[in-house]
Amino acid sequence: MKDSGMIENARSVDRAATIVLVAGMSFILIPLAIAAVTATQPYETFIEAGGLSFALGGHFLDNMEKILSETKLLRQLGNSLAVATIVAVMKVGFCFLAAYALVFFEGKFRRALFAVMIATVMLPLDLRVITTYQIVANVAMPLNWILDATGANWAIEKVAGFRPYFRLSLLDTYFGTAAPIAANCTAVFIFRQFFLTLPKDLPRAAIMDGAGPIRFMIDIVLPLSKTPIVATLLFFFVGAWTNYLWPLVAASTPDQQTAVVGLARIADSDIDEIPQVPLLMAGALFVSFIPVALIAVMQRQIVRGLNLSSR
Amino acid sequence: MAERTKIIIENLSKKFGSVEAISSLSATFDACAFTVILGPSGCGKSTLLHVIAGLETASAGKIFFEDREVQNLPARERGCAMVFQDYALYPHMNVEDNIGYALKLAKVPKTERRERIGRVAEVTGLQSVLERRPSQLSGGQRQRVAIARAIVREPRVLLFDEPFSNLDAQLRHDMRRELAELHQRIGATSVFVTHDQIEAMTMADKILVISNGRIEQFGTPDEVYHAPESTFVAGFIGSPPMNLINGTGDGGAFKLRDGTVLSECGWNGHVVLGIRPESVRVDRQGAVALKVRYCEKLGSHSIISAELADGQPMRLTTPLGSSAEPSSEIRVNFPAKQLHWFDSESGKVIPRRSNGIES
Ligand SMILES: Nc1ncnc2c1ncn2[C@@H]1O[C@H](COP(=O)(O)OP(=O)(O)OP(=O)(O)O)[C@@H](O)[C@H]1O
Numbered sequence: 273m274k275d276s277g278m279i280e281n282a283r284s285v286d287r288a289a290t291i292v293l294v295a296g297m298s299f300i301l302i303p304l305a306i307a308a309v310t311a312t313q314p315y316e317t318f319i320e321a322g323g324l325s326f327a328l329g330g331h332f333l334d335n336m337e338k339i340l341s342e343t344k345l346l347r348q349l350g351n352s353l354a355v356a357t358i359v360a361v362m363k364v365g366f367c368f369l370a371a372y373a374l375v376f377f378e379g380k381f382r383r384a385l386f387a388v389m390i391a392t393v394m395l396p397l398d399l400r401v402i403t404t405y406q407i408v409a410n411v412a413m414p415l416n417w418i419l420d421a422t423g424a425n426w427a428i429e430k431v432a433g434f435r436p437y438f439r440l441s442l443l444d445t446y447f448g449t450a451a452p453i454a455a456n457c458t459a460v461f462i463f464r465q466f467f468l469t470l471p472k473d474l475p476r477a478a479i480m481d482g483a484g485p486i487r488f489m490i491d492i493v494l495p496l497s498k499t500p501i502v503a504t505l506l507f508f509f510v511g512a513w514t515n516y517l518w519p520l521v522a523a524s525t526p527d528q529q530t531a532v533v534g535l536a537r538i539a540d541s542d543i544d545e546i547p548q549v550p551l552l553m554a555g556a557l558f559v560s561f562i563p564v565a566l567i568a569v570m571q572r573q574i575v576r577g578l579n580l581s582s583r
Numbered sequence: 584m585a586e587r588t589k590i591i592i593e594n595l596s597k598k599f600g601s602v603e604a605i606s607s608l609s610a611t612f613d614a615c616a617f618t619v620i621l622g623p624s625g626c627g628k629s630t631l632l633h634v635i636a637g638l639e640t641a642s643a644g645k646i647f648f649e650d651r652e653v654q655n656l657p658a659r660e661r662g663c664a665m666v667f668q669d670y671a672l673y674p675h676m677n678v679e680d681n682i683g684y685a686l687k688l689a690k691v692p693k694t695e696r697r698e699r700i701g702r703v704a705e706v707t708g709l710q711s712v713l714e715r716r717p718s719q720l721s722g723g724q725r726q727r728v729a730i731a732r733a734i735v736r737e738p739r740v741l742l743f744d745e746p747f748s749n750l751d752a753q754l755r756h757d758m759r760r761e762l763a764e765l766h767q768r769i770g771a772t773s774v775f776v777t778h779d780q781i782e783a784m785t786m787a788d789k790i791l792v793i794s795n796g797r798i799e800q801f802g803t804p805d806e807v808y809h810a811p812e813s814t815f816v817a818g819f820i821g822s823p824p825m826n827l828i829n830g831t832g833d834g835g836a837f838k839l840r841d842g843t844v845l846s847e848c849g850w851n852g853h854v855v856l857g858i859r860p861e862s863v864r865v866d867r868q869g870a871v872a873l874k875v876r877y878c879e880k881l882g883s884h885s886i887i888s889a890e891l892a893d894g895q896p897m898r899l900t901t902p903l904g905s906s907a908e909p910s911s912e913i914r915v916n917f918p919a920k921q922l923h924w925f926d927s928e929s930g931k932v933i934p935r936r937s938n939g940i941e942s
Pocket residue numbers: 599602603604622623624625626627628629630631778
C-alpha cells in the first residue's frame with residue numbers, strides 16, 4: 273500500500289514536471305518557430321497576411337540569397353567572429369591569470385583586490401558606455417589628462433612653445449570593439465572556485481619538484497583547468513556575439529559592424545515602408561547559426577566546466 | 584646513495600600572525616637516521632616540516648643541513664623531497680610522468696630519466712602501472728608513486744607528512760615495513776611526521792614528541808616509552824596510555840585525596856604517579872582496591888577500566904583469559920620499580936635518583 277502510494281506520488285511529480293517543461297519549452301520555442309517559418313515566406317505573403325503567420329513559404333533560399341547579395345551580413349559575420357574570439361580569449365586569459373594570482377599567492381592586498389573585482393561586476397558596460405566611448409575614441413586621453421594635471425604640459429609649452437596632445441582612436445577596429453567587452457572579471461570567480469578545489473598540497477609538491485610559479489601554472493594548473501577554460505571560452509564567445517549596444521557605438525561603418533548590429537539595420541527601413549520581416553528572420557537564422565552550432569556541439573563541456581570541480 | 588646530511592635546528596620559531604605554531608625549537612636529526620615527529624593534531628608538525636623543506640619561511644632561528652645554513656634558501660636549492668598526506672600527485676600525468684617531473688625540470692636527458700624512473704619503479708613495485716593515471720590506482724599504489732616521486736631525485740633529505748593516514752590498517756602495516764626497508768636501502772636522512780604512535784614506535788630511530796610547538800621529549804622509542812619526561816609524553820604514548828594519578832606524598836606514602844595509600848613515595852606534597860596499564864599486577868592480596876567499570880576483551884589481552892577509591896579512573900591490561908565483571912572489586916599491586924613520578928605543577932618527570940625509595 274505504502275509503496276504503491278509512493279510510486280503514485282512519483283508519477284504525479286513526473287507528470288507535473290513534464291507539464292512545466294513543456295510549458296517552458298513552448299514559451300521559448302514558439303517564437304523561434306515563428307522566426308524559422310517567416311524566414312521561408314516571400315515578402316508578399318507577409319504583407320498579405322498582415323503580419324506573422326504560420327504559412328510555410330518556399331522562399332527560404334531566395335531570402336538567404338538576398339541576405340548574401342543585398343546585405344553585408346556575411347562580412348559582418350566575419351567581424352563578429354573576430355570580435356567574439358578576441359573577447360573570449362582576452363576574458364578567459366586575464367581572468368585565469370587573476371584567479372591564479374588570487375589563489376596561489378599570498379599578499380596583503382589579496383582581499384582588497386578581490387573586493388574591487390566584485391565591485392566592477394556591478395558596473396556593466398551599458399552603464400558606462402559614454403565614458404568608454406570617450407576613451408576608445410582616444411586611448412591617449414588618460415595620458416593627456418595626467419600631463420595636464422601634473423603641469424607637465426604647461427612646462428613643455430613654456431620650453432618648446434607648443435602644447436602636446438596625443439591622439440589614438442580605436443573606434444572601428446576589432447580590438448576597440450572587443451576590449452571594453454572583455455574588461456570584465458566574472459570568470460575570476462569561476463576559476464577561483466575551481467582552483468580552490470585543487471588539493472592544497474599540489475602547489476607544494478610542484479615546488480618540491482623544482483617548479484616555479486610559471487612552470488606550475490603551465491604544466492599543472494593549465495592542463496587541469498581544461499574543462500572550465502573551454503566552457504568559459506564558449507560562454508563568453510556567445511555572450512560577445514550577441515552583444516548589441518557597445519558594438520553599435522564602437523563601429524560606425526557597416527563594414528566594421530558586427531552581425532547583430534547589421535541585422536538590426538535590416539529592420540531600419542523607411543518609416544512608410546513595412547519592414548522586410550521575412551528577410552530579417554532569414555538574417556537572424558543566418559547570424560545565430562554559428563553560436564547555436566557551437567553550443568549544440570559543446571554542451572557537454574559547458575555543463576561539465578561550470579560544475580566547478582577538479583574531478 | 585645520498586650524501587650524509589645531518590639536520591640541525593636552532594631556536595626555530597614560526598608565527599602565523601599572532602599564532603605561534605613553533606616556538607624556539609632546537610634539535611639535531613642525525614645523518615641517515617629515521618626521525619619521527621610525533622604529536623597531536625595542530626601541534627605544528629606539518630609547519631615544522633614545511634619550514635625544513637623551505638615551503639614556509641622561518642620567523643626566527645636557523646636550520647643547517649650539515650654545515651650549510653639553509654633557512655633562507657628557496658626550496659629547490661635545499662635538496663629535500665617530500666611525500667604528502669593526500670599524495671598530491673599530478674592528476675593529468677601518468678605514473679611515469681609523475682615520477683619523472685622533477686627530473687624533467689632539472690633537464691636530465693631523456694634516456695637517463697627513463698633509466699632512473701625504471702629503477703625507482705622497480706624498488707617501489709610500480710613497473711606494471713607506469714602508464715596509468717593516478718585515478719586508476721589504489722590508495723597504496725598512489726602512495727608508492729608519491730614515494731617514488733620523492734626518491735627519484737636521490738634527495739639528501741626525505742620528508743614525510745603523515746603519508747599513511749589515508750590507508751587502511753593492513754596496508755599501513757605493509758607500507759611501514761616497505762618504507763623501513765627502503766630507508767635502509769637509500770639511506771637519506773628521513774623525517775617522518777605522524778600522530779600515530781605505532782608508526783612512530785615501529786619505524787623511528789628517534790622520536791621527537793611535540794605539543795603546542797614545543798619539544799616534550801626527543802629520544803629513542805625505548806626512552807620515550809619507558810622513561811617519559813613529562814605527563815604529556817606519558818599520556819600520549821602507549822595504547823592505552825600510562826595512568827596518571829593525582830595524589831600527595833605524605834610521610835613516605837603516596838595518598839589519594841580520601842587518604843587511601845597506593846604506594847610508597849619519596850617526597851612530600853602534590854605529585855603525579857604514573858604507571859603503565861600493563862605494569863599493574865592483579866593480585867588477590869594486592870594492596871590497592873579498584874572498582875571495575877567495564878572490561879574490553881581484545882583476544883590477546885583484556886583492558887579493564889576501573890576506578891580508584893577517590894573516583895580517579897585508571898586502566899590496566901590483563902593477560903589472555905582473565906577478565907572482571909563490571910561493578911566487582913579487584914585488588915592490585917603497583918610494583919615500585921614500574922612507577923614514574925611527575926611534578927604536579929610542571930608535569931615534568933622527577934628524576935629517579937632523587938627518589939629515596941628507589942635507591
Ligand atoms: N597558513 C597558516 N595560517 C595560519 N595558521 C596556520 C597556518 N598553517 C598552520 N597554522 C596553524 O599552526 C598550527 C600548527 O599547524 P600544523 O598544520 O603544523 O599542525 P599539525 O601538527 O600538522 O596538525 P595535523 O596533525 O592536524 O596535520 C595550527 O594551530 C594551525 O592552525
